[in-house]
Amino acid sequence: MSNRYSAWALVRGAFARHANWPAAWRDASPKPAYDVIIVGGGGHGLAAAYYLAKNHGITNVAVVERGWIGGGNTGRNTTIIRSNYLYPESARLYDFSLRQYERLSEELNYNVMVSQRGLVLLAHSRHDLDAMSRWANAMRMNGVDAELIGRDELASRVPGLDLSPRARIPVLGGFVQRRAGTARHDAVAWGYARAASALGVDILQNCEVRGFVTSDGRVTGVDTNRGRIAAGRIGIAAAGHSSVLAALAGFRLPVTSYALQALVSEPVKPVLDTVVLSPGTGAYLSQSDKGELVIGAMLDLFPSYAQRGSFAITQSILAGVLAMFPAYARLKMLRQWAGIVDVVHDSSPIIGPTPVPGLYINCGWGTGGFKGIPVGGWTLAHVLATGENHPLAEPFQLDRFTNGRLIDEAAASGIAH
Ligand SMILES: Cc1cc2nc3c(=O)[nH]c(=O)nc-3n(C[C@H](O)[C@H](O)[C@H](O)COP(=O)(O)OP(=O)(O)OC[C@H]3O[C@@H](n4cnc5c(N)ncnc54)[C@H](O)[C@@H]3O)c2cc1C
Missing domain, CATH: 3.50.50.60 (FAD/NAD(P)-binding domain)
Incomplete structure (x- = not known):
């Protein structure tokens, strides 16, 4: 009954031309x-x-x-x-x-649209694997969920990730926090x-x-x-x-302010249903509900209050993403922006x-x-x-x-x- 009511309210709202909505806050x-x-x-x-x-x-x-x-x-x-x-x-x-x-x-x-789609961290070397097993074990000892995963699970969790012998950046494994995601x-x-x-x-x-x-x-x-x-x-x-x-x-x-930038691509059909983070390249990405790939970067490594972000970082992040996901090479980027973040030692x-x-x-x-x-x-x-x-x-x-x-x-x- 309540579902029918809300479906009807939705249809009515769609034809109401968004008129006379009350302000959300005073x-x-x-x-x-x-x-x-x-x-x-x-x-x-x-x-x-x-x-x-x-x-x-x-x-x-x-x-x-x-x-x-x-x-x-x-x-x-x-x-x-x-x-x-x-x-x-x-x-x-x-x-x-x-x-x-x-x-x-x-x-x-x-509705703050929390989506616990999981966060996968990629290990690109033996050293990354050692560091990640220490990291995931520490999380578990602290009562936070974390699981080490191998290449087989990565292949099914992260379609499009280049795990072939030709891969420019090798991926040896990683770990996942399943309760992580986006809002x-x-x-x-x-x-x-x-x-x-x-x-x-x-x-x-x-x-x-x-x-x-x-x-x-x-x-x-x-x-x-x-x-x-x-x-x-x-x-x-x-x-x-x-x-x-x-x-x-x-x-x-004791803070220093830097620009941190991000980009979104044109929207595409669902290709990625988790968050992927590669500490080695500094790049991370997820797909928004609209279909855009949301790509994050590392800091611009010089203090600044200019909310632009440097081209050098844009370029290195996109290079990292493409090395891991060669199939995204033909995606167009729609927007790039930055915010100023205060970093403590x-x-x-x-x-x-x-x-x-x-x-x-x-x-x-x-x-x-x-x-x-x-x-x-x-x-x-x-x-x-x-x-x-x-x-x-x-x-x-x-x-x-x-x-x-x-x-x-x-x-x-x-x-x-
Ligand atoms: C590109 C980018 C990607 C990020 N990605 C993530 C992520 O994926 N996950 C994550 O956890 N965090 C992420 N962060 C960091 C996160 O966005 C911030 O840490 C967080 O939003 C800070 O929230 P806030 O409320 O403290 O600051 P803000 O949202 O910046 O709010 C501070 C407000 O103070 C106002 N203000 C400043 N000076 C004055 C003044 N003199 N008088 C009155 N008002 C003033 C500003 O206008 C601003 O609106 C990212 C940041 C950036 C820039």
Whole structure:
């Protein structure tokens, strides 16, 4: 009965010319003061606002976004979600996030199109095989699913992958995290925005923070292009511009900003039903529901705020993809773009207090913070509401750069994004 009803609603909607749809979130104007302001209307900022309201009952909250929500990296990424890290601290953090993703559509009553199609990592050498068996075993010891797979299973899981003796880049095996996959990036931002707004959060777009107001050393508000707004506590979730905002507040962050680029091909019939990542070439790809191949790259290895991405990386990534999948050689590329990502020396995020009392930060997710949106929002909301670090975020404090307790996922698992 309910199926017939929704099919009818769908047909009616198709002929309704999309008229009179209610706005998904309120178009708010800035109030003079809020209990909490969050700077940055990407996934992390919106999720933090939602969890402040939902988990802590704090609803006098504004998300202040200089452009439009999801217009930063949240709307620019290649949408991969996974929890294949090496250290226990990272496994706990990212697997909590993946588990939130698994129930996010239901939680937000918004289809974020989570597709657990699996993530296959390719080993191109004996050394890769050794590193991957260590990596997969560490994941299993941390309670995260991982399975080593051989060439036979690769042949059936990844059609089109060149496993022939002539292959330019040999593939010896790999491992798979079956619970990994993709989610729809815009929907994650919009779903959190709608749910937060429904709980009373104000979403202020076209509102750029240009300075922080302090009193007796404590932050008490922000100066914006739409005027001064006071706040009891402030959280920053402005990936790509965290150090710019930190400088405005008078402290430095151990982050460097780089462009990270991606491309999509013209749409084709279904050819790939998993995510494939080749750490050796720096390339990874999946196929979107529209049929486009979504291809991700490694960082442009020079600091920059130009959201373009260099041609050298575009070329080397496409060369890597074609060496592995020669049959894709005639695909046309439709679009190429980049986002600015803030990278920390140990490739792990920072979530917690800053040197300025009342000011908290969530940053440093580098090339992999889309998958971290639920946990980043959850833990930032916790510290903003209680003043105490959430246990999941405790190892990810700024002080690890002075006490040396780094969680070096770059060196350990070679995570590139
Ligand atoms: C090409 C590419 C591919 C990626 N692929 C993946 C992937 O497959 N999987 C994955 O997990 N991660 C991926 N990432 C990383 C991921 O996109 C980011 O880590 C994540 O989106 C960060 O979310 P955020 O909410 O912190 O930042 P953003 O979405 O960037 O939001 C920050 C917001 O802050 C705003 N802002 C900045 N300065 C100010 C100011 N002064 N005042 C007000 N607002 C301000 C910006 O306009 C922006 O909207 C990728 C990134 C890129 C660029």
